Amino acid sequence: MVESVSEFGERLRSWLEDNLGPGVEATGWSAEDRRRTTQAMFDAGFIGTTWPVEYGGRGLSSEYQTEYNNAVGARKALLANDQVTVGICAPTVFDCGTEAQRQTYLQRMLRGDDxxxxxxxxxxxxxxxxxxxxxxxLDGDEWVVNGQKVWTSAAVGATYGLALVRTDSDLPKYAGISTLIIPMDSPGVDVRPLKQMSGDSDFNEVFLDNVRVPKDNLLGELNDGWAVLGKMLTHERIALSAGTISSSMVSDEFDALLALAQARGVVNRPDVRHVLSEIYMQQKLLDFTGIRMRRALDAKAPMGPVGSIGKIGAAKLARLTGEANILIGGESTVAWRETDSLSPKHARALLRFPIVGIAGGTTEIQKNVVAERVLGLPRERRADRDTPFRDIPKNR
Ligand SMILES: Cc1cc2nc3c(=O)[nH]c(=O)nc-3n(C[C@H](O)[C@H](O)[C@H](O)COP(=O)(O)OP(=O)(O)OC[C@H]3O[C@@H](n4cnc5c(N)ncnc54)[C@H](O)[C@@H]3O)c2cc1C
Known part of the structure; x- marks a missing residue:
């Protein structure tokens, strides 16, 4: 018999208690800690709740996923396979891959093996x-790939890269691109970490120098990469805003900020109350958007632009959180020193909030999507739409 949602939640919470220990925030984990925990959670039946059984999932409804998100998100346990692998790449392989590709990759993605x-x-x-x-x-049975990628998150230690590549420069720009699965340990792949203003190194430059990839690693049809990308970006907006995984880019900050405002005696200041109430409302709106997304996923209904709406909301919430950290944390937020009583996490939150409005497509681009697809405003002009790619002027 299938366990109920509440039984599932209870079993998961007690598993987390037993295996992570009380009060442990899993944000400081090494990649290896994350991988081992992900594998153990998969083996215990917690991961892949809504995925089809034939690809390693449990085939359950999205209520189980919401329960999982709440339990794991509350522990801030970002697992090895969360956002990019399971939130974005796995559903793209599911949507666009051949049966052989689904069988080869999906279960290993869910389990955190890859x-x-x-x-x-x-x-x-x-x-x-x-x-x-x-x-x-194409050279015989292999693709030969040359070029440079940038801002590539989670590339250090990754097993595979899902790459957008140009396969025909005689076709217009949208028509001559394809998607390739590149094993990241292939000779000629060079990953170089980039440092952000927060001091973190979340993303990288990736140089591809005569990288040889099997012909069968094409995902989707040849020169149909734009359609594959469309699916991938929909999954990405959902994953990065309020969607299908344990820790969205904006975690639940309201309680922490309220507690800090109380501890610092500023909770009755009108500007602090104003920003806290805005955060609360924005967080609730994002929760409801997440429920809409998961219901649409359950019903296998077209997702439409709801991911863009969620992403605009997530960026707004991140900005409000940054502002609240300054108002409540004061000068230590903008110029933190080791001797300060304030935890450095408030300064870090300030330096990291712009990420949400850029990664996975900027807020301006999401607003363009909403303008065109929700409000029915005229489409943006694309003068180079029908020109062969090789004839379009470029910087280099
Ligand atoms: C933390 C982080 C992680 C990332 N991870 C990855 C990753 O894993 N893989 C990956 O491939 N990329 C990744 N990116 C890159 C990200 O997708 C791009 O930075 C983003 O799409 C914007 O592209 P750009 O930086 O080239 O800016 P540009 O496209 O040059 O935009 C510059 C400015 O112009 C505005 N603009 C551009 N075009 C329009 C338009 N048509 N209408 C209105 N305004 C416009 C933009 O909104 C922006 O403000 C990541 C970025 C960040 C910050």
């Missing part, structure tokens, strides 16, 4: 991803 990274952005292609210049040329 981790994936997205090789999309380039120095000359970010919001305008159809401008990628990384080339893949």
């Amino acid at each position: 981790s994936w990274t997205q090789l999309l952005s380039e120095p000359g292609a970010g919001s305008d991803l159809a401008g990628v210049t990384t080339r893949a040329v």
